[in-house]
Amino acid sequence: MASLTDPDALLDEHKPDAGRTGAAPAVQLRAITRVFGVAPALVRVDLRVEAGEVLLLRGPNGAGKSTLLGVIATAISPTYGSGTVFGLDLVAGRDEIRRRSELVGHRTRLYEDLSATENLRFVCALHGADERRVDPALERVGLAPVAGDRVRGYSQGMRQRVALARAFLRSPDLLLLDEPYAGLDDPAKDLVDEEIRATRARGGTVIVATHDPTRGSAATRSLYMDGGRLLPELRRAAR
Amino acid sequence: MSALGQALAIAKKDLRIEVRGRHVAGTILPFAGTLLIAFGLSLGPGRSLLRQTAPGLLWLAVLFASVLAFRQAYQAEGEDGAFESLILAPIDKASVFLGKAAAVVVELLALEAVVVGLVVVLFDLPVGHAPVVLAGAFVLGTIGLAVVGSLFGALAEMPRTREAIFPLLVLPLCTPVLVAGVKATELATTGPAGQAGSWLGLLLAFDVVVTGVGSLLFVYLVED
Numbered sequence: 001m002a003s004l005t006d007p008d009a010l011l012d013e014h015k016p017d018a019g020r021t022g023a024a025p026a027v028q029l030r031a032i033t034r035v036f037g038v039a040p041a042l043v044r045v046d047l048r049v050e051a052g053e054v055l056l057l058r059g060p061n062g063a064g065k066s067t068l069l070g071v072i073a074t075a076i077s078p079t080y081g082s083g084t085v086f087g088l089d090l091v092a093g094r095d096e097i098r099r100r101s102e103l104v105g106h107r108t109r110l111y112e113d114l115s116a117t118e119n120l121r122f123v124c125a126l127h128g129a130d131e132r133r134v135d136p137a138l139e140r141v142g143l144a145p146v147a148g149d150r151v152r153g154y155s156q157g158m159r160q161r162v163a164l165a166r167a168f169l170r171s172p173d174l175l176l177l178d179e180p181y182a183g184l185d186d187p188a189k190d191l192v193d194e195e196i197r198a199t200r201a202r203g204g205t206v207i208v209a210t211h212d213p214t215r216g217s218a219a220t221r222s223l224y225m226d227g228g229r230l231l232p233e234l235r236r237a238a239r
Numbered sequence: 240m241s242a243l244g245q246a247l248a249i250a251k252k253d254l255r256i257e258v259r260g261r262h263v264a265g266t267i268l269p270f271a272g273t274l275l276i277a278f279g280l281s282l283g284p285g286r287s288l289l290r291q292t293a294p295g296l297l298w299l300a301v302l303f304a305s306v307l308a309f310r311q312a313y314q315a316e317g318e319d320g321a322f323e324s325l326i327l328a329p330i331d332k333a334s335v336f337l338g339k340a341a342a343v344v345v346e347l348l349a350l351e352a353v354v355v356g357l358v359v360v361l362f363d364l365p366v367g368h369a370p371v372v373l374a375g376a377f378v379l380g381t382i383g384l385a386v387v388g389s390l391f392g393a394l395a396e397m398p399r400t401r402e403a404i405f406p407l408l409v410l411p412l413c414t415p416v417l418v419a420g421v422k423a424t425e426l427a428t429t430g431p432a433g434q435a436g437s438w439l440g441l442l443l444a445f446d447v448v449v450t451g452v453g454s455l456l457f458v459y460l461v462e463d
């Protein structure tokens with residue numbers, strides 16, 4: 001256990017191989033840097049997340065949380081550094097990583113002129129998931145009565161619920177949630193927490209980036225991001 | 240699901256969005272119709288001149304309509320970040336390229352049926368002379384336009400690229416389709432249709448090459 005008075009020792013806790021051995025971690029990043037134009041969004045990020053962990057990422061806007069989740073989801077390539085997800089290389093193992101993970105991001109990634117049901121059926125077609133899971137997933141997020149309506153007429157909160165239902169369809173091994181509570185009412189926020197716990201219960205791993213200080217009770221560990229760098233939450237508190 | 244099945248799912252989704260949104264019927268068809276009427280009025284009542292220029296004007300209308308159709312097809316992907324969903328899906332990215340091209344082929348062929356009707360009425364173009372050759376020219380030419388548009392349409396939706404890049408890339412690359420399409424249409428309507436074979440062959444070769452190259456290159460265009 002790192003000393004609370006030694007920030008560098010605390011940092012070592014999320015460096016690769018910091019006192020951990022055994023099976024491949026769910027996520028392992030080594031010196032990941034991502035630069036957009038001339039602006040670095042991530043600076044030499046080292047991170048190790050074990051299978052079954054629920055990691056909470058906190059930090060201000062522009063801290064690099066979304067970019068970090070994008071790199072892990074293989075939506076964004078690192079400029080420098082390397083990493084693995086389930087032991088698979090971020091570039092060479094991209095397809096398998098995508099098969100086993102789900103990113104629920106800021107944008108809901110829905111087609112406005114399709115209904116919620118049609119959107120989710122299309123997701124099933126792309127991912128080879130069972131279409132029979134669509135109706136129960138929409139039922140679970142409380143959208144069954146309007147499942148046949150076009151998404152164009154939905155509120156932002158309803159769209160977020162459909163995006164959440166998409167995660168329910170696939171039971172991914174790695175669930176990446178980027179501000180999942182934004183725009184949701186309390187019952188829907190509870191659904192997010194429920195899904196986080198369910199993913200962990202079946203041995204899956206969850207990484208949540210959120211501003212919401214009232215959420216995160218399911219987390220097993222939290223880290224703070226600022227200026228594209230990762231800091232342990234405890235170090236932030238000690239500052 | 241096979242790559243072909245994935246491409247069909249993407250095409251079906253795009254066509255469903257088109258049927259709901261009626262973008263081709265509501266925006267692109269009036270544009271093509273206005274273009275033809277404007278040219279018809281500017282050329283005057285001389286039947287011979289109208290007939291001679293009709294194939295070129297017809298293909299110009301189809302070309303501009305195809306640019307609009309592709310912008311529309313990819314705009315639906317960009318509205319709420321849906322394109323990221325396609326990229327992150329564990330599918331062969333060539334199926335995205337082929338699926339979007341297939342949907343636009345169907346949309347453009349429907350549009351062309353109406354536009355050809357307009358040209359027959361406005362320009363007195365005889366389409367009954369060699370209908371199979373004429374249909375072949377439109378089907379092959381439309382596939383050519385669709386694969387070029389599908390390949391580069393994705394670029395306009397990428398972050399950090401400009402929308403203006405799309406016509407700049409697509410229009411020059413479509414020149415062989417335009418030239419061969421006009422010549423084949425001209426021969427199928429007012430000329431010796433038997434001589435259209437080489438132009439149809441050029442269109443077929445263009446389709447095969449661009450479809451093959453596009454299937455291989457698309458993944459490099461869309462991945463970060």
